[in-house]
Amino acid sequence: MSNYCGTSRIAGCQFSLHPMSDRFVDIILSTLEEVDTSKVWKNTDDVSTCIRGKMVHVFDVTKAIFLHAAKTGEHVAMNGTFSIGCPGDSDADVYMDETDTPLNEEKVKSISQVAGCKFSLYPLGREDYMDKIYEQIDLSKHRNVKVTSTHYATRLDGDVHNLFQALYESFKLIQDQVSHVTMTFSLSANSPTNQA
Amino acid sequence: MSNYCGTSRIAGCQFSLHPMSDRFVDIILSTLEEVDTSKVWKNTDDVSTCIRGKMVHVFDVTKAIFLHAAKTGEHVAMNGTFSIGCPGDSDADVYMDETDTPLNEEKVKSISQVAGCKFSLYPLGREDYMDKIYEQIDLSKHRNVKVTSTHYATRLDGDVHNLFQALYESFKLIQDQVSHVTMTFSLSANSPTNQA
Numbered sequence: 001m002s003n004y005c006g007t008s009r010i011a012g013c014q015f016s017l018h019p020m021s022d023r024f025v026d027i028i029l030s031t032l033e034e035v036d037t038s039k040v041w042k043n044t045d046d047v048s049t050c051i052r053g054k055m056v057h058v059f060d061v062t063k064a065i066f067l068h069a070a071k072t073g074e075h076v077a078m079n080g081t082f083s084i085g086c087p088g089d090s091d092a093d094v095y096m097d098e099t100d101t102p103l104n105e106e107k108v109k110s111i112s113q114v115a116g117c118k119f120s121l122y123p124l125g126r127e128d129y130m131d132k133i134y135e136q137i138d139l140s141k142h143r144n145v146k147v148t149s150t151h152y153a154t155r156l157d158g159d160v161h162n163l164f165q166a167l168y169e170s171f172k173l174i175q176d177q178v179s180h181v182t183m184t185f186s187l188s189a190n191s192p193t194n195q196a
Numbered sequence: 197m198s199n200y201c202g203t204s205r206i207a208g209c210q211f212s213l214h215p216m217s218d219r220f221v222d223i224i225l226s227t228l229e230e231v232d233t234s235k236v237w238k239n240t241d242d243v244s245t246c247i248r249g250k251m252v253h254v255f256d257v258t259k260a261i262f263l264h265a266a267k268t269g270e271h272v273a274m275n276g277t278f279s280i281g282c283p284g285d286s287d288a289d290v291y292m293d294e295t296d297t298p299l300n301e302e303k304v305k306s307i308s309q310v311a312g313c314k315f316s317l318y319p320l321g322r323e324d325y326m327d328k329i330y331e332q333i334d335l336s337k338h339r340n341v342k343v344t345s346t347h348y349a350t351r352l353d354g355d356v357h358n359l360f361q362a363l364y365e366s367f368k369l370i371q372d373q374v375s376h377v378t379m380t381f382s383l384s385a386n387s388p389t390n391q392a
Binding site for chain 2: 012014016018019020021022024025043045046047048050052075077079081083086087116117118120122123124125126127129130150151152153155182184186187188191192193
């Protein structure tokens with residue numbers, strides 16, 4: 001029952017949410033109340049939260065948490081790493097039995113929020129890792145996302161829904177070709193730097 | 197002049213600092229005022245800061261920024277990725293002419309601060325990347341740091357000076373063996389979760 005290779009593999013995301021506000025505890029708690037995480041395995045400590053399950057739900061939950069926190073209007077940042085194919089990674093397999101319908105999309109689709117995002121792909125165990133990055137990732141089709149090169153990362157700017165669509169597709173395409181892949185991301189919304 | 201391979205290679209760190217406080221702008225600005233970044237190349241935007249130079253200075257500046265922000269007593273998080281050997285990475289080479297003396301150690305060494313940290317090493321372009329991680333990293337000698345396994349990362353707990361020493365040595369050892377390495381980290385200090 002636990003072998004999903006070839007169909008859908010278990011993915012995960014380790015992330016931390018940072019509302020730059022005295023109300024950070026309330027914002028984090030109310031955000032978590034609004035997001036349905038029942039289709040992913042979840043573990044939280046003082047440093048970060050780890051969720052695991054089908055790729056579609058891992059991205060659905062991550063996006064929903066960022067959107068619900070950002071809609072407070074506070075300056076909110078989210079940092080994390082998506083991962084798939086990590087050797088020995090077999091916990092939470094029961095969550096692979098969930099259906100593919102994302103639980104949070106209906107509730108968050110009306111939230112309009114721009115953000116900046118930097119992300120980096122790390123295909124592991126491959127000498128041709130740079131080729132794999134360049135071959136698989138065509139961000140030019142994401143017309144609603146502004147793409148910029150920066151040191152160590154690619155910067156995306158646009159609506160959060162479009163940013164996550166680009167992240168999801170980049171990650172999905174490359175993990176079809178490479179067994180173990182991680183993708184780091186840093187998201188920032190409502191920064192006073194942009195309002196100045 | 198720009199070829200430092202074999203002696204010291206240019207390293208970098210892309211990070212973001214998140215004080216969970218209404219005073220986040222003041223904390224970030226006063227922190228940056230207290231930290232001497234003159235031995236590293238630096239670029240900041242609304243998502244993150246990127247510094248580049250000799251490994252010793254990249255770690256010195258990163259640690260000093262976290263310590264000066266955390267000593268305010270506010271809940272502060274810092275997330276980032278250290279990187280070395282990224283192909284095409286040749287900007288800021290002039291900073292490799294700096295001497296090896298860290299500029300911030302004297303000022304921060306008296307700051308005592310505990311924190312939690314999760315980090316992950318990604319040696320790139322190697323089929324034996326898991327072996328390289330296990331071979332090179334012996335965290336057991338860092339007796340003042342508590343080491344725990346978590347999903348996708350290793351957790352370190354202890355004084356920030358000891359945490360950074362463990363991070364620095366892990367990164368330094370593995371980059372002696374592998375050309376292109378990245379290391380992600382998440383640091384958290386003064387979390388109310390720990391004070392409850």
